[in-house]
Amino acid sequence: MKTQRAADIAVGCLIALFGIFIIYASTFITGGAAHRLPPRTFPMIVGILLLLCGTGLALKSWSLRGADRVIPWPEKEGVRTILVTLISLAFYIALMNRLGLPLATFVYIAFSIWYLKRSKWLTAIVISLITAVISYTLFIHLLGLSFPAGFLFE
Amino acid sequence: MGFSFDYLFQGFATALTFQNLFWALVGCFIGTLVGVLPGIGPVSGIAILLPLTTVLPPTSAIIMMAAIYYGAMYGGSTTAIVVNIPGEASSVPTALDGYEMAKQGKAGPALAISAIASFVAGTLSVIALTFFAPMLAEFAVVFGPPEYFALMFMGLSLVISLSGRALLKGVISMAIGLTAALIGQDPLTGASRLTFGTVTLNAGVEFISVIVGLFAISEVMINVEQRITAISEMNIKNWMPTWTDIRQCTGAMVRSTAVGFFLGLLPGCAPSVTTFVAYDLEKRVSKHPERFGKGAIEGVAAPEGANNATSTAGFVPLFSFGLPTAPSMAVMLGGLMMYGLQPGPMLFAQNPQFVWAVIASMYIGNVMLLILNLPLVGMWAKIVRIPFYILGPMIVFCSVVGTYSIRFQIFDVWIMLLFGVIGYFMRKLGFPVAPMVLSSVLAQMLETALGQALLMSQGSPLIFFTRPISAVFMALALLSIGRGIWSQVKAKSPEAVTEDAEY
Numbered sequence: 001m002k003t004q005r006a007a008d009i010a011v012g013c014l015i016a017l018f019g020i021f022i023i024y025a026s027t028f029i030t031g032g033a034a035h036r037l038p039p040r041t042f043p044m045i046v047g048i049l050l051l052l053c054g055t056g057l058a059l060k061s062w063s064l065r066g067a068d069r070v071i072p073w074p075e076k077e078g079v080r081t082i083l084v085t086l087i088s089l090a091f092y093i094a095l096m097n098r099l100g101l102p103l104a105t106f107v108y109i110a111f112s113i114w115y116l117k118r119s120k121w122l123t124a125i126v127i128s129l130i131t132a133v134i135s136y137t138l139f140i141h142l143l144g145l146s147f148p149a150g151f152l153f154e
Numbered sequence: 155m156g157f158s159f160d161y162l163f164q165g166f167a168t169a170l171t172f173q174n175l176f177w178a179l180v181g182c183f184i185g186t187l188v189g190v191l192p193g194i195g196p197v198s199g200i201a202i203l204l205p206l207t208t209v210l211p212p213t214s215a216i217i218m219m220a221a222i223y224y225g226a227m228y229g230g231s232t233t234a235i236v237v238n239i240p241g242e243a244s245s246v247p248t249a250l251d252g253y254e255m256a257k258q259g260k261a262g263p264a265l266a267i268s269a270i271a272s273f274v275a276g277t278l279s280v281i282a283l284t285f286f287a288p289m290l291a292e293f294a295v296v297f298g299p300p301e302y303f304a305l306m307f308m309g310l311s312l313v314i315s316l317s318g319r320a321l322l323k324g325v326i327s328m329a330i331g332l333t334a335a336l337i338g339q340d341p342l343t344g345a346s347r348l349t350f351g352t353v354t355l356n357a358g359v360e361f362i363s364v365i366v367g368l369f370a371i372s373e374v375m376i377n378v379e380q381r382i383t384a385i386s387e388m389n390i391k392n393w394m395p396t397w398t399d400i401r402q403c404t405g406a407m408v409r410s411t412a413v414g415f416f417l418g419l420l421p422g423c424a425p426s427v428t429t430f431v432a433y434d435l436e437k438r439v440s441k442h443p444e445r446f447g448k449g450a451i452e453g454v455a456a457p458e459g460a461n462n463a464t465s466t467a468g469f470v471p472l473f474s475f476g477l478p479t480a481p482s483m484a485v486m487l488g489g490l491m492m493y494g495l496q497p498g499p500m501l502f503a504q505n506p507q508f509v510w511a512v513i514a515s516m517y518i519g520n521v522m523l524l525i526l527n528l529p530l531v532g533m534w535a536k537i538v539r540i541p542f543y544i545l546g547p548m549i550v551f552c553s554v555v556g557t558y559s560i561r562f563q564i565f566d567v568w569i570m571l572l573f574g575v576i577g578y579f580m581r582k583l584g585f586p587v588a589p590m591v592l593s594s595v596l597a598q599m600l601e602t603a604l605g606q607a608l609l610m611s612q613g614s615p616l617i618f619f620t621r622p623i624s625a626v627f628m629a630l631a632l633l634s635i636g637r638g639i640w641s642q643v644k645a646k647s648p649e650a651v652t653e654d655a656e657y
Binding site: 004007008011015019022025026029030031036037039040042043046049050053054056057060069071072073074078081082085086089090092093096097101105108109112113116117120123127131135139143144145146147 | 206209322323325326329330332333336340342343344345346347348350371374375378379380541542543544546547548550551554555558559562564567568571574575578582583584601604605608609642
């Protein structure tokens with residue numbers, strides 16, 4: 001999928017398959033009454049649209065020749081940075097209910113700043129500490145929002 | 155229900171209360187900050203903060219949201235001028251002459267003229283909004299479900315057709331947005347759809363999660379990929395523009411307001427389009443077009459004016475028809491709905507105090523922004539220097555907090571992450587994001603209007619073509635789809651198919 005054409009063919013096929021899946025899933029939707037729009041109609045239309053457009057995109061891209069665009073995918077280092085960013089975000093989300101917002105925020109921000117700029121570990125700790133304190137004081141204490149406070153504050 | 159000065163004065167009385175003034179100021183400040191900081195745009199800024207405003211009364215909350223929106227439009231030019239990094243597509247024309255001025259040591263006057271042009275265009279557009287919106291709302295009172303369906307259908311078609319030669323990608327983007335919005339209970343019958351028996355999915359997918367993921371998280375991914383670190387060391391001195399500068403820009407400000415406002419009334423005509431049109435117009439009418447691109451001050455004033463005029467114009471169809479014309483307006487619509495307010499003609503009849511207070515607050519907000527932006531030009535330019543290794547995690551933190559606080563469900567945050575990844579790939583593969591955002595917000599209203607219209611006609615879709623207003627909207631929608639299909643068919647290369655999908 002280095003070029004636009006190859007990517008469009010692949011994505012078109014994926015979208016068409018997704019459309020088939022939505023059409024299939026729509027057949028399980030029940031309910032509705034006479035002269036009323038049955039609840040399955042709209043999802044079915046959307047599924048058909050996805051199938052048609054996905055197929056159209058794949059076929060159109062397959063038939064196209066001429067100047068092709070090279071997709072600016074990141075290099076190895078870039079891929080690694082994105083993956084680490086995503087995985088750390090996933091851990092942040094997963095840990096939020098267990099550790100609570102302030103502690104999970106502290107861990108996430110400290111790690112992220114340290115990872116993106118390794119020479120700045122002190123900055124990472126100071127900023128993440130300030131953010132954690134703000135997250136507790138503002139959102140949990142002052143605004144009274146239902147964020148998990150975590151074992152440190154409960 | 156139409157315009158009356160009484161309503162406007164009442165609106166000013168509400169907007170000028172201490173509480174509303176305070177939240178307008180907070181909104182203006184956050185908005186400018188959102189605009190100035192690279193990596194976070196107005197859409198993600200409003201979407202992240204929207205759930206947090208639930209602690210405020212509706213009028214204060216929407217005043218603040220609106221202030222964030224037009225504040226971000228004021229601040230958006232700073233990175234374009236100071237460091238030649240246009241944070242939004244709409245700031246690209248500003249960078250052309252603004253950065254050239256900065257290189258010549260005139261960054262201060264460039265930033266100041268951008269604030270003044272934003273103020274002039276913003277204020278003139280609010281005056282137009284004051285008169286246009288109630289007039290259109292009066293016209294829209296006769297709208298029934300068929301007209302509403304046709305109007306929303308036309309809006310979506312226009313947005314998709316603006317994908318140009320990437321039409322198929324625009325439709326796919328819209329369809330994915332619709333799919334996300336269809337998950338959960340059917341609005342008419344309550345039947346579960348696409349939930350696969352899971353209880354969590356029964357409550358549906360929150361559009362804020364979708365928008366924050368698409369805009370904020372994917373932007374962070376793009377930035378960490380490019381490993382943007384520090385930005386600028388430029389100091390701003392002598393920010394006051396000369397009278398000659400202001401005189402030189404007066405015509406540009408007025409012309410760009412007209413261009414930005416009237417084009418901004420159309421669905422899909424985002425600031426990224428109108429700023430280029432205004433810049434081009436200014437170059438054409440100029441006696442010295444050769445100065446453009448080399449530091450012409452009108453080249454800064456015109457796109458900045460158009461940018462603000464367009465963003466204000468978006469409130470006209472939003473307030474009078476309940477139709478968002480851009481992703482940012484879709485978030486505003488979501489905000490209004492969150493507070494139980496239904497934008498559209500009845501908004502002026504049922505909640506006049508609210509709507510006029512918001513309009514009045516825009517006059518005040520523009521003055522606040524001028525005060526915040528002119529003397530503090532140097533401070534905003536310094537903020538640009540916050541490195542991304544600090545900014546990125548902060549954006550993620552705000553996104554997580556904003557998304558979680560919609561329903562206090564961790565599921566919404568996972569959805570945000572999922573759409574962040576989808577948004578990243580959409581950007582890389584040249585899929586426009588705007589149709590997905592608009593469709594995810596409009597889906598429920600679109601389906602309800604379709605269901606009600608078909609109920610009226612006992613199942614006949616001809617109802618959309620036999621009623622004059624809906625017939626006009628449907629004809630326009632079909633025309634724009636036809637135009638889009640034509641440009642798709644004409645496309646000869648894969649490169650051409652993607653080059654239009656910029657927004």
